[in-house]
Amino acid sequence: MNEGSIFIIDNDSKSVNLISAFLTYQGYDVIPHRQDDSVFETIRERQINIVIAEVSYLATIAPDFRQEAKKINPQLVLINYGLQADLPHHLAGDHNFSLSKPLNLDELECLVMRAREGQTLKKSSVTPAQTPHAFRSGIIGTSQPMLDLFEMIEKVALSNATVLIQGESGTGKELAARAIHLLSSRNSKVIVPVNCAAIPDELMESELFGHVKGSFTGAFANRAGRFEMADKGTLFLDEIGDMKANMQVKLLRVLQNREFEPVGSTRSQKVDVRIIAATNKNLEEMVATKDFREDLYYRLSVIPITIPPLRERREDIPLLIENFFNIFNRDRNHAVKGFSRETIECLCNYSWPGNVRELENLVERLVILKTSGVITPDDLPEKYLSEKRPTPVSLPTNDGLPDEGICLNSAVELFENRLIGQALTRTKGNKKEAAALLNLKRTTLIEKLKKKNLVFEDNFSL
Structure with missing residues (x-):
């Protein structure tokens, strides 16, 4: 998911290069301002979500910069920095920040993370109303395993207990x-x-606990660690199963005492942070083989949560495809009409070793390469066809379900499509009469036809 870019604005090229290099190293997409470029065109064209700007130089570009920028992107966050006397005493609106010179890069990164979280919160407040099947942070599913997961998340969130999230790679642990x-x-x-x-x-x-100036070669200044950055918030330790034994001991001490010592310091710092850990490894087996500390495992797994793999919730696959398709088709301004029923059946039958991440990547690739028309099985890479070539989905008969199971969503949609086709065939394409046969309003039938983009064997192009 694209979180947008960070735009650095300053007439001092050294400051721009320093901030850009630091944030790029931390994994952010950074765009430095060039003085011959239009600031507002860059914000519009490059999907800028955060602007970091020297306040006095920004005033020379546009006195009402923040208001103008937010007309382009209402979610944009402005982080000002400059001499204390130049900083505005008040910034209207939420999640806009100021930093005084000399600039502390660790503080800057904390503000960037706070800005990202604020934007996520604003997005999450509208997401459920638009897509009822999407949970707060973008998890999608209506299958029973996912409904059970949503219920567990809601219960767990009410406490401050440490959580261990387990699941295969690509299932959505973060x-x-x-x-x-x-x-x-x-x-x-x-x-x-x-x-x-x-x-x-x-x-x-040093990354977890920070360090003090001079504690090792290259430690030119004090640096805050991730625990300090997460104070009063949440620390997410992903891939905890890969943490080495010496760090496991130090992490255990923090979990026990809620305090840590920065590298090179002799003073402990108290911290109020909730720990959520995640791994795709079986920690119980690692405990048995002495590859993971047993005491740390029990500290982390106060509340264990398991994310189901995609193959165990195949009925969510059409829903996920629709969601990813809408995102990529819109972002790239393509005219792809959708996935054919046969294509969805193929994807429902695939085992998805890479889980939701693999499905998302596949949909993005198909939309990029197709650009227009309907995505058919011929557009799929061979591996999505070789495992089990899908047989036509049919309704269960008195003989029961097929041994290999069935994609329920595809079967229900096929049944609906067949009824619509039969009604239109009987009425020779008269939508009003076909709607009456189906006990639907004519407008409802027309809307279904547009959404499904169906073509029936009787050559009724719908």
């Missing part, structure tokens, strides 16, 4: 963690993610 945070009493603060598998071992302690 989305579940964000949903817990958004529903909790800590949602006015940030959720700080840490990928334990992506950080080198020698940097992990």
